Amino acid sequence: MLTIGDKQFNSRLFLGTGKYPDFDTQKAAVDVSETDVLTFSVRRMNIFEPSQPNFLEKLDVEQYSLLPNTAGAKTAQEAVRTAKLANASGLCDMVKVEVIGCDKTLLPDPVETLKATEELVKEGYTVLTYTSDDVVLAQKLEEAGAHAVMPGASPIGSGQGIINPLNLSLIVEQANVPVIVDAGIGSPQDVVTAMELGSDGVLLNSAVSAAADPVKMSEAMKLAVKSGRLGYEAGRIPKKRYATASSPMEGISV
Numbered sequence: 288m289l290t291i292g293d294k295q296f297n298s299r300l301f302l303g304t305g306k307y308p309d310f311d312t313q314k315a316a317v318d319v320s321e322t323d324v325l326t327f328s329v330r331r332m333n334i335f336e337p338s339q340p341n342f343l344e345k346l347d348v349e350q351y352s353l354l355p356n357t358a359g360a361k362t363a364q365e366a367v368r369t370a371k372l373a374n375a376s377g378l379c380d381m382v383k384v385e386v387i388g389c390d391k392t393l394l395p396d397p398v399e400t401l402k403a404t405e406e407l408v409k410e411g412y413t414v415l416t417y418t419s420d421d422v423v424l425a426q427k428l429e430e431a432g433a434h435a436v437m438p439g440a441s442p443i444g445s446g447q448g449i450i451n452p453l454n455l456s457l458i459v460e461q462a463n464v465p466v467i468v469d470a471g472i473g474s475p476q477d478v479v480t481a482m483e484l485g486s487d488g489v490l491l492n493s494a495v496s497a498a499a500d501p502v503k504m505s506e507a508m509k510l511a512v513k514s515g516r517l518g519y520e521a522g523r524i525p526k527k528r529y530a531t532a533s534s535p536m537e538g539i540s541v
């Protein structure tokens with residue numbers, strides 16, 4: 288069970304809802320993932336225009352915790368405004384803070400991200416903050432009251448996997464709130480690595496929605512999260528420089 292703020296989730300896989308080839312594939316991929324949390328960009332929702340297309344329309348949204356995100360915001364002020372819009376439309380009191388500082392890399396703006404987190408925590412939201420893999424910033428976000436920190440594995444949509452496993456493990460080691468690796472995941476192997484490093488969960492989108500077979504990949508990601516978590520809890524053997532026989536000969540007389 289994963290607890291974030293006052294919310295509890297069975298699944299440790301958070302799924303994005305954009306970029307699927309069509310809505311039927313999106314629904315099938317979401318169903319097979321067994322996720323509890325779906326994230327979507329508030330800016331892409333026709334929140335106050337029910338007659339307009341809604342890209343969550345095939346999903347039974349009652350079944351999920353919705354995690355509106357502030358994608359597109361470049362300042363704390365914009366992120367706060369976007370979160371309030373989602374909240375006013377009754378979507379959820381949870382929000383993923385995402386404040387982008389660079390159009391080319393889509394890496395987060397640390398200063399504005401911290402400001403938006405402080406403000407939304409003060410306003411009573413459950414705040415999950417997308418951040419870089421900066422160890423000190425993750426600590427400052429926690430001090431600001433973030434209910435979860437979400438360090439990127441690598442740039443959004445890049446599929447490069449975990450670029451800096453050392454930083455990720457340091458963030459996990461020091462954190463007193465859940466750490467959800469968010470963005471840049473490319474394959475189930477990346478997910479297993481993130482979970483084996485002790486992350487509490489993974490948020491991904493492109494690796495599933497843009498896969499050749501999104502439904503199959505969604506299942507693979509679900510299994511990877513479970514496998515990585517089990518491996519982490521089980522405790523891996525230490526790496527040794529030299530071999531140790533798997534069937535020891537000590538005590539055998541012949």
Ligand SMILES: CC(=O)[C@@H](O)[C@H](O)COP(=O)(O)O
Nearest residue numbers: 303443444470471491492493
């Ligand atoms: C959907 C969402 O919130 C993205 O901004 C997120 O960071 C996922 O990134 P990937 O598409 O790289 O998985």
